[in-house]
Amino acid sequence: MNLISTISLRYLLGKKSTNAINIIVWISILGMTIGSAALLLILSVFNGFESLLSGLLSAFNPDIKVELAEGKYYAADSVNTKEIYKIEGIETWAFVLEETSFFEYKGSQEVGVLKGVDPSFLLVTQLDSTMIMGSPSLAENKNNITYGILGSGMFSKLSVNQDDPLTPVIAYMPSKKSGPSLVEDLSTLPVYPSGVFSVGNDIDGQMLIINRSSLNGLLGLDNHFSAIEIKLKPGVSESGVRKSLENILGFIIKNRIQQDDGFFKIMNIEKMISYLIACLTFLLIALNLVGSLWMIVLEKKQDISILKSMGMKTRSIKKIFIYIGLYISLAGLLLGFLLALAFYFIQTNYGIISLPDVYIIDSYPIELRIKDFFMVSLTVLGIGYLASLIPAHRAANITAFVRYE
Numbered sequence: 001m002n003l004i005s006t007i008s009l010r011y012l013l014g015k016k017s018t019n020a021i022n023i024i025v026w027i028s029i030l031g032m033t034i035g036s037a038a039l040l041l042i043l044s045v046f047n048g049f050e051s052l053l054s055g056l057l058s059a060f061n062p063d064i065k066v067e068l069a070e071g072k073y074y075a076a077d078s079v080n081t082k083e084i085y086k087i088e089g090i091e092t093w094a095f096v097l098e099e100t101s102f103f104e105y106k107g108s109q110e111v112g113v114l115k116g117v118d119p120s121f122l123l124v125t126q127l128d129s130t131m132i133m134g135s136p137s138l139a140e141n142k143n144n145i146t147y148g149i150l151g152s153g154m155f156s157k158l159s160v161n162q163d164d165p166l167t168p169v170i171a172y173m174p175s176k177k178s179g180p181s182l183v184e185d186l187s188t189l190p191v192y193p194s195g196v197f198s199v200g201n202d203i204d205g206q207m208l209i210i211n212r213s214s215l216n217g218l219l220g221l222d223n224h225f226s227a228i229e230i231k232l233k234p235g236v237s238e239s240g241v242r243k244s245l246e247n248i249l250g251f252i253i254k255n256r257i258q259q260d261d262g263f264f265k266i267m268n269i270e271k272m273i274s275y276l277i278a279c280l281t282f283l284l285i286a287l288n289l290v291g292s293l294w295m296i297v298l299e300k301k302q303d304i305s306i307l308k309s310m311g312m313k314t315r316s317i318k319k320i321f322i323y324i325g326l327y328i329s330l331a332g333l334l335l336g337f338l339l340a341l342a343f344y345f346i347q348t349n350y351g352i353i354s355l356p357d358v359y360i361i362d363s364y365p366i367e368l369r370i371k372d373f374f375m376v377s378l379t380v381l382g383i384g385y386l387a388s389l390i391p392a393h394r395a396a397n398i399t400a401f402v403r404y405e
Contacts, residue, residue: 008323021295028292031285032332036380037339043372046271048365059126060199061259062229067252073224087244089236094118095225097215102172105158112206116215124231134195138211146214148191152198153205168192173218189218286387293391304398314396321392329384
């Protein structure tokens, strides 16, 4: 340990002439502790929600989604499906067809998205794990009946009665046939709800899933699709499959993150804004550190004069008090990490901070990530360094002779 570090620790830990200085120093450490823990926990809560929603979306979104570059629909017969089957790494895939539709149920009316899927869709996604009511039944025109799976939000908007199996949700779509009235220009399809799913985002409030052949019939199409959803084999390189698909199909290819790119961008923006607001609060806490160091400078005026008269440079005097500020910040940082870890353990095991019953989980999710520890460390030590500059500059201005002060 060099001389500057030794003097810094001595000034920090040594006995002060006034007990109030010790109290102020401990208040500074306590403030840095609470601030550090708060910064880490804010990031951790956002991490928890991000992982929770990502997991729910992962159950609905495929590993890879192939979308049309132009147009709304594409003839399935125009795609060389044999080449897709030959691609190594693809476990299964399904054609899907999506279109905006108008829904009606016992007088309740809503606009949403009608999604037609192949039977293999349930193998491509993990939709069955998101079911909160009924079963993921998409029986294809069994007895000329079309079954559908509603998003929980759409289920609530339409006030669907799950115990009433005889009343369908009517899906309306513009007809290709022209007629003298608006009613005659609409094609209708009765859809009998077989279940309800929830993935925790906007999809719940707009989606109704049926079989693709029924949607083709409603749209007056033969055998068309608007996207191909693909499930990969475990451990397969996504980039390799994407490259193979690009050679076969001239479509837009998206991975699971890219399919909800907007959602993750908004989540990260909210996370950073919350963190910056917390940093501004932490700056106010750092004012205690400025006061602590200023009191130490005033107490050690005579010592500083002696050190200067013995030849210590002004730069070294500054370093002494910057080191003291960093030591206080480091102590608060480490104690803050311990406090955050203790809260993490209690929250994950006991869920002491709960959420209202309208949410799909009982308590706030929380997840600690290594990169957040580095981010908080840089923030706390950076603010501690900046807070130390003013008292350090004051100490550097003390002359070598006390009588001149």
